[in-house]
Amino acid sequence: MSGLAVALVGSVVDFFAEPFRVEFIRTGALAALIVGVMCGVVGCVVVIRGMSLLADSYAHGVLPGVAVAVLFSSGQSDPGQFAVLAGGLAGGLVTAAGTAAIRRRAGLKEDTAAALMFVFMLALGVVLISRASNFAVDLTAFLFGDLLAVEPGELPLTAALAALLLGAFALLYRPIVLVSFDRRRAAALGLPVARVEFAIMVGLALCVVIGFRVVGALLVLGLLIAPAAAASMLTRRLPAMMALSAAIAAISVPLGLLFSWHLDVAAGASIVLVAVGICIAVVLGSSQRLL
């Protein structure tokens, strides 16, 4: 091999490897990988059930929960990872319960109920934040994530929660598929439909809460929807769709970080842009399903 070829190969390797020689990039990449795989799988349930707007409302519902966590952490500059997660989860669950209650009591359609809770929780979050003088958590980081600020110590909790959530979805796979396929048949087969649907809503809220720390409350929706939408166009069966969706989300992480490093742009947004880009490429290029 000539010296020129060696130098060329070295440059290419450097291009791909350089960002990942930095520890905070490696930590962020690992966090995004965990969140990406989790969102890739859970996003398939969101897509097949047509819950995209609901997922978006949960993402915004996290805001007042985080703000309350900050308000109750008076005197601390940083409310801590657990308090933020607990507050965010509470906000997501209130959004889920509120959406279900509005639907049931007012008889409104799901998208209308979800949009009502969405704007209510967002407005409530902004009001609470405006009252919190010690709100040290950067609102921009909340909305768009701060991937490169993820501490190595945060990874075990993120991984444990993601594993717990994916385990619960694996355990409830058949009930989830059946209620998504046809609620009447699910009920006739003895399935507690309302409980399964509540479990799905709690799982989605938990997914959003785990994900928003890494890619932000606005962009977590991108990782939930884009890989799953792309996978749905390439596969015929749900297990294959989940595996492909998780793979698309996973590959979006290193590619997004490469763009982010070399173009000096936001990391979380770059990952989501790659995932959406893959989805658009599939839309343009797919004529038939592979699996």
Add this chain to the structure above:
Amino acid sequence: MLSARGASFRYPGAGEDALSGVELTIGVGSAVAVLGPNGSGKSTLLSAIAGTLEPRRGELAVNGRVAYLPQGIEVDRDFPVDVRDVVRMGRWGRGRWFGRFSADDDAAVAAAISALGVDSIAGRRFGELSGGQRQRALLAQVVAQDAEIIALDEPLTGVDRPTAARVGELIGRWRRDGRCVLVATHDLAAAADYDLVLALNRRVVAFGPPQEVLVEPTLQETFDGAIATIGGRLVDTSHRHPGAA
């Protein structure tokens, strides 16, 4: 196997009962045609037997597992399940929400697919099928449940003649096996082939053998006077397509 004593049913949020004062007893090995115009309570009764609607008053006793075929299905074209998956769902309701399928489960699914002749489309996405093909897949799901009581809500909607014949054979086999079969239908001629006929019009108008129920006065009361005699046969005109001859 199945009995009702003064049972009334009302959907959540509704102002009045969809079906009231139901009194009936159905034993093993009986095939029952459930007749009535649209909104008469046929689907209400079958869904109550399937356990998805509790009586508001009275009692409904169901002794045995129920396989229920509701009317129609709204599934997105892209919903990622194939026909085999849909048939397998029939086995999930037997306490198999978790864990692996047994050899018996796999055999029941294969037999159900074969019984409805959906072998050739078993790998096709359910949402991409025609209405008749979907109905065959859903009927196969019912067969896979291997239940003691089978409740079919207008099972022949959209199916071709060979499939209708297969369904007729299945009903005959279920009856011989000692199962209880209830079929909601508008077809008065077909109802004559059942052991019993239940005529509904938001209440039980008549219940008994076909020769007792399929008589003009009872049918006129059941179908609100929309029964005509065409070619010497009684025909329900309330359910005929506006453009039909």
